[in-house]
Amino acid sequence: MPGGVKNAPGHLLVNNKLVVTMSDKxxxxxxxxxxxxxxxxxxxxxxxxxxxxxxxxxxxxxxxxxPNRQLGIYPAKCISKDKCGACLKACPKEGKPLEFSPEGIITGSNSQCLSCMRCAAACFTHAIKSWGxxxxxxxxxxxxxxxxxxxxxxxxxxxxxxxxxxxxxxxxxxxxxxxxxxxxxxxxxxxxxxxxxxxxxxxxxxxxxxxxxxxxxxxxxxxxxxxxxxxxxxxxxxxxxxxxxxxxxxxxxxxxxxxxxxxxxxxxxxxxxxxxxxxxxxxxxxxxxxxxxxxxxxxxxxxxxxxxxxxxxxxxxxxxxxxxxxxxxxxxxxxxxxxxxxxxxxx
Known part of the structure; x- marks a missing residue:
């Protein structure tokens, strides 16, 4: 748009005024x-x-x-935290809320999980999926x-x-x-x-x-x-x-x-x-x-x-x-x- 500069999602800066062009909901x-x-x-x-x-x-x-984001866990795709551990490295929560079997295979997460989905983004085998x-x-x-x-x-x-x-x-x-x-x-x-x-x-x-x-x-x-x-x-x-x-x-x-x-x-x-x-x-x-x-x-x-x-x-x-x-x-x-x-x- 002439005279306009994109400022943020759903907004346009026109003549130094912020104009809503699409809802940023x-x-x-x-x-x-x-x-x-x-x-x-x-x-x-x-x-x-x-x-x-x-x-x-x-x-x-x-x-x-x-209504909130959830982790989907697929243990059959996990190669174990000992061989990989990318999910643990990505998790920002102290105490690491991810849960594993005795063999080191991902099985779930506990109530301390922040639902930040960083573990899912880091999991290259797709053993952890972000639902949402x-x-x-x-x-x-x-x-x-x-x-x-x-x-x-x-x-x-x-x-x-x-x-x-x-x-x-x-x-x-x-x-x-x-x-x-x-x-x-x-x-x-x-x-x-x-x-x-x-x-x-x-x-x-x-x-x-x-x-x-x-x-x-x-x-x-x-x-x-x-x-x-x-x-x-x-x-x-x-x-x-x-x-x-x-x-x-x-x-x-x-x-x-x-x-x-x-x-x-x-x-x-x-x-x-x-x-x-x-x-x-x-x-x-x-x-x-x-x-x-x-x-x-x-x-x-x-x-x-x-x-x-x-x-x-x-x-x-x-x-x-x-x-x-x-x-x-x-x-x-x-x-x-x-x-x-x-x-x-x-x-």
Missing amino acids: KGIVFNIQRFTIHDGPGIRTEVFLKGCPMHCKWCSNPESIQ EVMTVEEVMEAVMKDETYYKKSGGGITLNGGEVAVQWEFALEILKACKNKNIHTCVETSMHCSPDIIQKFYKYTDLIFTDIKNMDSEVHKQWSGAGNELILKNIEQTAKAGVKMVIRIPVIPQINDSDENLRKTAAFIRDHLGSSVVQIQLLPYRKMGTEKYASLGLAYPMGEDYKMPERSVWEANLLRIRNMLLEEYHIPVVAGSNERIEMSEL
């Missing part, structure tokens, strides 16, 4: 994935924010739940803008995901505003388990919202997801009344929420309360994913080792049966899986 991002095609129309960049108030037992991203990076809005936008040409050609854009986006809502909102300033299509994936006021703040800057309906029975919902469904359903209804377009996802988990009774209640709620705001309803299969990430955080996989999925041919046939049942009985735009294209004309 910071947030914690645990992944930025380019060229995604399942979470919104076209080719997208997906930004994953840490922090989630829910605890779905089938969650495949356990690193997203805690502090980023500014400008830094996120630098990553997003790398694929601007693809967005324009495919009708794509950015998708904010989590965790739960509403946990870092101020940071998320500034990213959405920055995208709108660049005419980039925006999607937000949210559990809707947050204050209605927060969800309302997203409406002006969001083209499409993805959310789940996991179970219509609030007690069962709480048992498997850590929270009841009243606030979620209230926010979904509020979003529909505001005229914001949504994709509703139904994770179909055998023996948990896959009864015809629950699925019919879900379909009736969508038909009777959400109207034309819903552009697509996706029936998603359960997949056992993220077990290594749970282990890296010292956590057991919540679904347990005894929970077994039926063969692929069985669950695929069941999803098609459910789709046909809901189409015929409720006349709602339901599909099996997340591969069916969301047409821009629907938005």
Whole structure:
């Protein structure tokens, strides 16, 4: 900009005055994935924010739940502190909170850890991984803008995901505003388990919202997801009344929420309360994913080792049966899986 000199992220020095050009708010991002095609129309960049108030037992991203940065530990990649020791040399904490096996293999860290992530940066074997990076809005936008040409050609854009986006809502909102300033299509994936006021703040800057309906029975919902469904359903209804377009996802988990009774209640709620705001309803299969990430955080996989999925041919046939049942009985735009294209004309 003529007459302007960059002074700090998000600021410009113009005629000796500091002018804010982009929010310098910071947030914690645990992944930025380019060229995604399942979470919104076209080719997208997906930004994953840490922090989630829910605890779905089938969650495949356990690193997203805690809002703070965390160490992921992969002992099989460690060559021992005696042969290497780079992590110990990098750690600034007196007493060294890293923990090791008798053989000198990294096993974790204790409560004295500062979460500075210097050990992860120093570990060249990737036995220590940083789950979460502090980023500014400008830094996120630098990553997003790398694929601007693809967005324009495919009708794509950015998708904010989590965790739960509403946990870092101020940071998320500034990213959405920055995208709108660049005419980039925006999607937000949210559990809707947050204050209605927060969800309302997203409406002006969001083209499409993805959310789940996991179970219509609030007690069962709480048992498997850590929270009841009243606030979620209230926010979904509020979003529909505001005229914001949504994709509703139904994770179909055998023996948990896959009864015809629950699925019919879900379909009736969508038909009777959400109207034309819903552009697509996706029936998603359960997949056992993220077990290594749970282990890296010292956590057991919540679904347990005894929970077994039926063969692929069985669950695929069941999803098609459910789709046909809901189409015929409720006349709602339901599909099996997340591969069916969301047409821009629907938005």
